[in-house]
Amino acid sequence: MTENQGSIVLKVAQASNENEQHSDHRFETERKITRNFQQQLKEMQPGIKLHPSIYPEESLERALKVQTNSGLGPDLVIADSNQALSLLALGLTDPIKLTKERQNLINPAALERVKTATGSLAGQPVSQYLQLACFDKRKLKKAPETLKELSEASGTGTIFGMVTNLQDLYWSLGSFGAGEALTASLAGQKVTVAAHERLTQWMRWLKESSYQQNIVFLRNQAALRKAFIEGEMNWISCWSSQLPQLREKLKDHLGIAPLPSGEFGRATPITRLKVWALGKNSSRRQRAESLNLLDFMVQPWAQKTYALKYRTGFPVNPAAAMIVSKQLPPGFSKFSEDENKRVRRGDAIVSAIDANPRLKKDIQSTLNELIFDGLSPEKAATELETQMKAKR
Numbered sequence: 001m002t003e004n005q006g007s008i009v010l011k012v013a014q015a016s017n018e019n020e021q022h023s024d025h026r027f028e029t030e031r032k033i034t035r036n037f038q039q040q041l042k043e044m045q046p047g048i049k050l051h052p053s054i055y056p057e058e059s060l061e062r063a064l065k066v067q068t069n070s071g072l073g074p075d076l077v078i079a080d081s082n083q084a085l086s087l088l089a090l091g092l093t094d095p096i097k098l099t100k101e102r103q104n105l106i107n108p109a110a111l112e113r114v115k116t117a118t119g120s121l122a123g124q125p126v127s128q129y130l131q132l133a134c135f136d137k138r139k140l141k142k143a144p145e146t147l148k149e150l151s152e153a154s155g156t157g158t159i160f161g162m163v164t165n166l167q168d169l170y171w172s173l174g175s176f177g178a179g180e181a182l183t184a185s186l187a188g189q190k191v192t193v194a195a196h197e198r199l200t201q202w203m204r205w206l207k208e209s210s211y212q213q214n215i216v217f218l219r220n221q222a223a224l225r226k227a228f229i230e231g232e233m234n235w236i237s238c239w240s241s242q243l244p245q246l247r248e249k250l251k252d253h254l255g256i257a258p259l260p261s262g263e264f265g266r267a268t269p270i271t272r273l274k275v276w277a278l279g280k281n282s283s284r285r286q287r288a289e290s291l292n293l294l295d296f297m298v299q300p301w302a303q304k305t306y307a308l309k310y311r312t313g314f315p316v317n318p319a320a321a322m323i324v325s326k327q328l329p330p331g332f333s334k335f336s337e338d339e340n341k342r343v344r345r346g347d348a349i350v351s352a353i354d355a356n357p358r359l360k361k362d363i364q365s366t367l368n369e370l371i372f373d374g375l376s377p378e379k380a381a382t383e384l385e386t387q388m389k390a391k392r
Contacts, residue, residue: 175262
């Protein structure tokens with residue numbers, strides 16, 4: 001679809017980052033950022049106009065099927081790395097071929113996360129969202145750096161909030177070294193006694209935390225953010241993609257920090273990799289302009305500019321990452337290129353669970369029984385290992 005002035009319109013289908021939010025204001029923040037981005041893009045790339053549509057993550061696949069089958073599919077699809085791989089496998093996007101020069105602009109670990117078993121790329125990584133701690137500066141002078149500090153602060157009346165699903169709790173696994181048991185189970189290998197014990201210790205911490213009056217577990221991130229905005233919670237685990245909404249509501253009172261570590265080691269936040277993929281129905285000119293835009297998006301200037309403007313994502317371009325990390329909120333600056341290696345294990349576990357709805361449901365059920373009902377940490381650890389082995 002072109003316009004008379006010689007500019008070209010690219011249709012963009014975007015998966016929402018507010019997936020768990022079922023309200024009238026759903027997508028409001030994302031639409032605002034998208035409009036803002038379009039305005040800025042017009043100044044830098046006057047020949048390209050974007051026509052974006054935002055979909056709930058769970059509806060994107062269905063919408064793309066309908067549009068692509070009728071020949072009206074988008075030119076570009078924006079999703080996270082797991083969904084980008086799934087869309088390519090379903091034949092709803094085309095693999096992308098990146099020149100050596102372009103690949104050199106992107107963190108190798110980020111490229112690995114969009115690589116299929118045959119070595120093709122499901123899309124181009126553009127930025128990554130991190131797991132962080134968000135706190136209200138009026139209630140908390142500084143965020144706890146360790147789980148011990150968190151527990152002590154909750155005893156003095158500070159209210160902490162977390163979400164019960166594994167993706168949102170994964171950061172705390174590192175504090176107990178509990179990820180090893182899950183990785184082994186997923187690979188169908190025998191879990192060592194030591195690894196099983198560390199997983200049990202993590203389960204024990206979850207169980208004990210649920211008994212503490214001022215540590216609250218909610219079922220989803222939207223409910224957690226709402227409680228935080230309304231002042232019912234003083235600290236929550238959050239995602240950097242949610243910062244615009246929280247900044248809008250809390251203004252200068254919003255504090256951002258890394259997630260707390262434990263005796264075994266640092267927290268292991270996982271990241272959500274934002275990927276731009278190619279739709280199936282582009283004309284030759286639209287495909288060429290889509291590729292030009294993708295090239296522009298990973299250049300150091302664009303990476304640096306957008307990271308500092310929105311302060312929600314960490315650049316995938318290592319040169320830009322180095323420049324901006326000191327200027328982004330705490331939690332980002334702790335995230336270095338090395339962190340990418342650390343998060344890959346977590347990302348592999350989460351993507352394997354995401355790809356298997358039955359496994360996801362079973363794990364959720366185990367965590368709910370542990371946190372809200374009478375399931376013991378010992379039984380829960382064994383159950384989790386068994387579920388992951390059985391659903392390989």
